[in-house]
Structure formats: structure tokens, C-alpha cells
Amino acid sequence: MTHLIVSEVTLTFGGLNALTGVNIAIEPGLITSIIGPNGAGKTSLLNCVSGFYHPTLGEIRYGKYNLTHASPHRISTMGIARAFQNLELFRGLSVLDNLLLARHKHLNYSIFHAIIYFGKASRIEAENRAYVEKVIDFMELEPYRKKMVGNLSYGVQKRVEVARALTLAPQLLLLDEPMAGMNIEEKEDIVRFILDLKKEWGMTVVLVEHDLGVVMDISDRIYVLDFGVLIGWGKPEEVATNPKVIDAYIGEE
Amino acid sequence: MSVNRWLATGNYFTSYKEEQRIFFTSLDRSAMGLLLLGLFLWPLFIQLDNKYMLVIDNILVAVVAVMGLNLVTGFAGLISIGHAAFVGVGAYTIASFARVMGENHILLTHAWPLMIVVAGCIGAIFGGIVGLPALRLKHLYLAIATLSFQMIFQWTINFMDFFNQGQTISVSRVTWVTGQVSRSQHYTFWYYAILGVIVLAGFAVRNLLRTRYGRCLVAVRDNDRAADAMGMHPGFTKVYAFALAGFLAGVAGALHAYLYRGVGVESFTLHHSISFLAMAIVGGLGTLHGSFLGPLAIKLLDLQVERLSEWVGNHLTIATNLATALKPLSFGLVIVLFLMFEPRGIANWWRIVRSYVKLWPFKY
Numbered sequence: 001m002t003h004l005i006v007s008e009v010t011l012t013f014g015g016l017n018a019l020t021g022v023n024i025a026i027e028p029g030l031i032t033s034i035i036g037p038n039g040a041g042k043t044s045l046l047n048c049v050s051g052f053y054h055p056t057l058g059e060i061r062y063g064k065y066n067l068t069h070a071s072p073h074r075i076s077t078m079g080i081a082r083a084f085q086n087l088e089l090f091r092g093l094s095v096l097d098n099l100l101l102a103r104h105k106h107l108n109y110s111i112f113h114a115i116i117y118f119g120k121a122s123r124i125e126a127e128n129r130a131y132v133e134k135v136i137d138f139m140e141l142e143p144y145r146k147k148m149v150g151n152l153s154y155g156v157q158k159r160v161e162v163a164r165a166l167t168l169a170p171q172l173l174l175l176d177e178p179m180a181g182m183n184i185e186e187k188e189d190i191v192r193f194i195l196d197l198k199k200e201w202g203m204t205v206v207l208v209e210h211d212l213g214v215v216m217d218i219s220d221r222i223y224v225l226d227f228g229v230l231i232g233w234g235k236p237e238e239v240a241t242n243p244k245v246i247d248a249y250i251g252e253e
Numbered sequence: 254m255s256v257n258r259w260l261a262t263g264n265y266f267t268s269y270k271e272e273q274r275i276f277f278t279s280l281d282r283s284a285m286g287l288l289l290l291g292l293f294l295w296p297l298f299i300q301l302d303n304k305y306m307l308v309i310d311n312i313l314v315a316v317v318a319v320m321g322l323n324l325v326t327g328f329a330g331l332i333s334i335g336h337a338a339f340v341g342v343g344a345y346t347i348a349s350f351a352r353v354m355g356e357n358h359i360l361l362t363h364a365w366p367l368m369i370v371v372a373g374c375i376g377a378i379f380g381g382i383v384g385l386p387a388l389r390l391k392h393l394y395l396a397i398a399t400l401s402f403q404m405i406f407q408w409t410i411n412f413m414d415f416f417n418q419g420q421t422i423s424v425s426r427v428t429w430v431t432g433q434v435s436r437s438q439h440y441t442f443w444y445y446a447i448l449g450v451i452v453l454a455g456f457a458v459r460n461l462l463r464t465r466y467g468r469c470l471v472a473v474r475d476n477d478r479a480a481d482a483m484g485m486h487p488g489f490t491k492v493y494a495f496a497l498a499g500f501l502a503g504v505a506g507a508l509h510a511y512l513y514r515g516v517g518v519e520s521f522t523l524h525h526s527i528s529f530l531a532m533a534i535v536g537g538l539g540t541l542h543g544s545f546l547g548p549l550a551i552k553l554l555d556l557q558v559e560r561l562s563e564w565v566g567n568h569l570t571i572a573t574n575l576a577t578a579l580k581p582l583s584f585g586l587v588i589v590l591f592l593m594f595e596p597r598g599i600a601n602w603w604r605i606v607r608s609y610v611k612l613w614p615f616k617y
Contacts, residue, residue, distance in 0.1 A: 050482060052478070052481075052482075071481070071486075073482075073483075073484050073486050076482055076484040077484055081482075084478075084479065084482075088476050088478055088479040088482075089479065090475040090476055090479065091475050092471055092474070093472075097468055097471075100465075101465075101472050101480075101483050102483050102484075104465050104468075104469065104484050104485050107464070109464070111461075114460060114461055114464035114465070114466045115457045115461060116460070117273075117460040117464065121460075122270060122273055123270075125273060125463070126268070126269040126273065129272075130269060133269075164483070
């Protein structure tokens with residue numbers, strides 16, 4: 001099992017420090033949450049891990065890989081997948097095609113096979129379709145399989161977003177506010193999915209979330225960011241009693 | 254319960270492989286078969302004037318070109334205003350061979366299918382090179398980069414002696430198994446040849462679109478950030494889209510050169526690029542059958558408007574000047590009307606009619 005180690009990462013935009021000397025170690029097989037007030041740098045940190053930003057200083061390692069300067073499409077092949085906060089789906093494609101796109105790297109046939117289609121391309125497409133169906137089954141997306149993603153409701157689109165990250169077959173799943181803007185029922189569904197992912201699929205989950213109730217309930221480890229600085233970490237009960245964290249969330253009297 | 258493959262009801266699949274089919278019902282497949290059969294057989298029964306046969310051939314060449322443009326602009330979402338230049342690259346590939354080896358060289362007259370593929374490959378190479386700015390540029394900036402290629406192309410052809418400074422370079426008649434294609438058979442022969450190319454290219458594109466090589470185009474159109482996170486290099490995917498479009502454009506160019514038995518720069522100007530774009534929009538961006546309907550609609554409209562302006566010129570001599578302006582006017586008007594009222598093109602009408610017929614007599 002591989003650890004994700006973020007060491008002394010600083011991310012600077014012009015004169016602004018989005019992240020300052022952040023150290024995080026994500027242990028495999030656990031649900032780790034990153035919380036903090038708006039603008040604390042949570043999404044910036046995820047962007048650094050998934051390769052959309054590159055840290056100004058410091059290093060990010062995942063097992064034997066160095067992610068510091070790797071591009072997103074390289075990182076997606078290392079077993080790290082990411083679901084976006086604002087829906088970044090392929091709106092003009094069906095749910096099925098969205099998920100099949102995540103199998104892009106597993107569809108290893110040449111363009112000539114693709115043009116002829118019969119034979120190799122057809123066989124590999126069918127094999128990957130079977131994997132996609134496994135994810136559809138798990139995320140309970142069966143009724144929407146052939147629907148255009150752009151026409152689906154927000155809650156379902158969010159679920160497709162998580163499903164697409166899952167279809168990459170990662171060991172480490174980065175979820176950026178998967179429950180934002182959802183009602184209680186939809187939140188409960190997503191929480192159930194995340195817990196099942198940990199238990200049944202043995203996946204490591206990194207969760208960025210604003211709903212503190214959910215975070216405290218399901219996380220094994222919590223890291224708290226404020227203004228780009230790590231102000232607290234540990235098990236949920238440790239973080240809940242950390243005076244710095246209480247200060248950041250509630251403020252002084 | 255047994256499977257009924259003829260209608261949508263009762264037509265179910267038990268394996269993922271079965272579900273990959275292009276035609277979901279046998280009815281669809283038979284209709285397509287009949288359409289193709291009709292397209293191949295009608296010249297045997299109806300003898301058309303050479304003038305009209307040329308118009309039909311012209312539409313078919315445009316279909317090949319627009320199929321390419323639809324891949325890059327419709328599916329991959331990259332506006333290309335230099336498509337006529339890519340078609341020109343294909344045509345001038347044939348012209349260059351004619352200049353270097355002589356127009357009656359055996360490669361040009363006998364191995365013409367090979368030459369068409371070679372022209373396509375050269376088109377793909379140029380497409381890839383012109384697509385390189387897509388690694389950095391997006392949207393309108395990229396469109397301007399393709400426009401610059403159109404300009405460079407025209408200047409290069411106009412100022413190089415090798416290309417006869419844009420004047421016609423002739424290409425000889427080709428030879429088929431029955432011997433040299435004569436003057437009277439020329440247009441019918443090329444009708445069949447181009448139709449064959451369209452059928453091959455059409456099925457190739459349809460196949461491509463149900464594999465990773467087609468899906469990645471739509472992915473970079475809809476969201477290139479997410480495409481990046483899904484493991485594809487968005488920049489290279491765009492370059493690949495341009496290369497694909499360049500290939501089909503090159504093939505169209507070679508067909509144009511053989512059809513007209515000559516290549517001149519006046520067939521590959523900016524005006525033609527915009528016409529191709531209009532055909533793609535009117536037909537329906539991002540749909541395969543839009544590539545067939547668009548050229549047909551625009552070229553037939555052109556023909557009718559030309560007739561009308563001729564008639565007006567003969568009967569109302571005072572309005573002759575006005576009548577000549579009718580063609581560009583109607584062309585522009587059609588594009589504006591389509592962009593306003595049916596941005597999804599004629600292909601959308603087809604979709605509506607289809608779903609209506611499927612559900613008839615019920616509303617939904």
C-alpha cells in the first residue's frame with residue numbers, strides 16, 4: 001500500500017501564498033478529510049496533488065512516483081483519480097460515454113483497429129464496458145446510462161462525476177466537495193458510497209468537504225487548513241478539541 | 254421471449270458486444286442498404302447531362318471535405334477557417350506529382366487510388382502542423398491561426414513558379430480496368446469513385462466515433478481540463494483532430510483535382526473555407542449525417558439562386574446588377590437564419606422527424 005506524502009509544499013500566485021509549508025501524509029485505506037474556511041487552500045492543495053498546479057516549493061510523492069511536476073494525464077495513470085468541485089463533465093455525451101472516457105488508457109488498440117472496429121477494438125470495448133457497468137451498478141446510475149449528461153439533475157451529475165473518477169480504477173480517490181449543494185437524502189447516498197468504497201474496494205479517499213457533521217462522522221484523519229497554513233490534524237475527536245481549529249471556525253469572543 | 258430485431262420494441266441485447274452495433278434495428282440497416290443501392294444504381298437508369306452530373310460530383314467532393322471539417326469543428330470544437338487550404342494541399346499534391354513526373358505518368362493515371370491516399374496523408378501532415386498552435390491557443394485565437402494558414406497557402410501558390418502561380422495545372426484522365434475513362438464517361442466514373450470514398454470514409458468515421466479515438470474528440474470539446482484528468486493529453490488530441498480533418502480534406506482535394514482534370518488556386522480560397530464552414534453549420538455540427546445534408550442543401554440552394562438571378566436578369570433587365578448580388582445575399586441569409594433558429598442544423602430536423610415517426614400515432 002502506498003502513502004501520499006505532501007512535504008513542505010508552498011504555492012504562490014504572484015505575492016499571494018495559497019499554501020505555506022503544508023505537510024500531509026495520507027495513509028492508505030483510510031478516509032482523510034481536509035477542511036477549512038473558504039479560501040483556506042483546500043482545492044489548491046488537491047490541484048497540486050492532481051497536477052493542475054505545480055508547487056512553488058516542496059515535494060509531493062506517491063509511493064515511487066514524484067508528482068511535483070507531473071501533468072494531470074500522467075498522474076491519472078499512477079492510480080490517482082479526482083472528482084471536481086464544479087461539475088466538469090462532458091456534457092454532450094451520455095453517462096456511459098463519460099465513464100468509458102475514463103477508461104481511455106485501458107483501451108489499448110490502435111487507430112487502424114478502431115477504423116475497422118470488428119475484432120480487437122470491439123472486444124476491448126466490450127471488456128471495458130463490463131468494468132463501466134460495475135461502476136454504474138455500484139453508484140446506482142442504471143436509469144441514466146444512456147441519458148445525455150447535460151440534461152440530468154445536479155445531484156445525479158455529481159454522482160456521475162464521482163463515478164467517472166472511480167472508473168479510472170484508482171487506489172487513491174480525491175473528492176472535492178462531492179456533497180456541495182445536495183439535500184440530506186443525496187448526501188446520505190454519497191456518504192454510503194464513500195464508506196463502501198473504503199470497505200469493499202479498499203480505496204484510500206481524500207475528502208474536501210464543508211459539512212462538518214459528515215466530516216466528523218466518517219473521517220479517520222482530518223487536516224485543517226486556514227489561510228494556506230496547516231493549523232491542526234489528527235483523529236476527529238482530537239481536531240474537534242483543538243483550540244486553534246475552534247478559533248478559525250468560530251472566532252474569538 | 255424471442256428477440257425482434259426489426260423494431261425498437263422487443264429488441265434487446267444480452268451481451269455488450271451485441272449492443273455495439275451501428276444500426277439498432279434491422280429496419281434501419283435495410284433502409285441504409287436500400288439508400289446505398291439506390292445511390293449506386295440510379296445512373297444506370299437516368300442519363301443526366303454532364304452539366305448536372307458535375308454538380309452532383311461537386312456535392313460529393315464537398316461531402317468528403319465537410320466530413321473532415323465536422324470532425325475538427327463539430328466534434329472537437331475547434332473552429333477551422335482554413336479548410337479549403339487543406340483541400341488545396343491535397344489537390345496540389347496531385348498537381349506536384351503531375352509537374353514533377355509529367356501528367357501522363359503511370360502513377361497518376363493507373364495508381365490513382367494510391368495517389369488519393371497519398372494526398373490524404375500529406376493533408377494530414379499539414380493538418381497536424383497547422384494544429385500545433387492548439388497546444389497553446391484556444392477558441393477564436395486558434396481560429397485566427399487557421400486563417401493564417403489559408404493566407405499562407407494562397408500566397409505560396411500564387412508566387413511560386415512550381416505551382417504555375419495559381420494558374421491551372423492539368424491532370425490527365427485516369428485508367429480503369431476497362432481502359433482509359435473517356436470524356437463521355439468521365440463524370441459518371443468519378444461519381445462512382447467519390448461515392449465509394451464517401452461510403453468508406455463514412456463507415457470509418459462512424460467506427461472511429463464509437464471508440465476512444467472518437468470519444469476523445471468530444472471530450473476536449475466539452476471540457477479539456479477534465480479530459481486531462483482522464484488521462485489524455487488535450488493538446489495532442491487537438492493536433493490529432495486537425496490531422497484527421499486534414500486527411501479527409503486532402504482526399505477531397507485529390508478527388509477535386511481528378512474530377513476537374515486540373516488544379517487552380519481559385520478553387521481553394523477563403524470564400525471556399527467559409528462555404529465549408531457554412532455547410533457544416535447548416536448540416537449540423539457534431540453529427541455525421543450533417544456532413545451529408547449540409548453540402549447538399551447549400552449546393553442546391555446555390556444552383557436554384559443562380560437560376561433565379563438568371564431569370565430575373567432576362568426578364569427585368571433593369572435589375573440585372575441586383576440579381577448578381579442575390580447569390581452571396583442568400584448564402585449569408587441562410588447562415589444567419591440557421592444560426593438563429595436552428596443552430597443544430599438540418600440533422601436536428603431529421604432527428605425530430607425520426608422520433609415522430611417512431612412514436613406515431615402517439616405523442617410521446
